[in-house]
Amino acid sequence: MTTKFTPDHEYIRVEGSTGIVGITPFAQEALGDIVFVELPAVGKVLKKGDEAAVVESVKAASEIYAPVSGTVTAINEELTVNPGLINADPEAGGWIYKIAIADAADLDGLLDSDAYAELTL
Incomplete structure (x- = not known):
């Protein structure tokens, strides 16, 4: 399992030929409470x-871009009823x-x- 990142703060966790996509902890912190x-x-x-996809927070709306084609x-x-999962656990449940x-x-x-860590310094 490998995780890669985009300069736009999305991650893709690669498991075989499937990618699991979300936003990084840095991005969710910058956005604030996701609603x-x-x-x-x-x-x-x-x-x-x-x-x-689009993630809306109390501060702003942010587009989520596809890190790969597919x-x-x-x-x-679960995010439809509990979008705050992204704030609580962006890289697992979110x-x-x-x-x-x-x-x-x-x-x-x-x-x-x-x-990615250097990008967010």
Whole structure:
């Protein structure tokens, strides 16, 4: 299992050919209390960089972009009733959607944890 990051503060945790996507702890802290999440539709085909979801907080709305191309295979339905899960546990219970990765080469352009940590200093 590998986790990669985007400069826009999304993470993708790779398990085989599936990616689990959410926002990083840095992003959720910057947004503040999350009050609503607009989830993508299961089956939606995304290209790397497409808007996949929207997270709304008391401060602002923020688009969540697809870190890789692929098809949405699952969404975290719990977020529809408890969007604060993203604040409480962004990298586990607060994941947003799962994607079937169309091209593993898309992962090559993403940041590893060290490079992401430098970005957030």
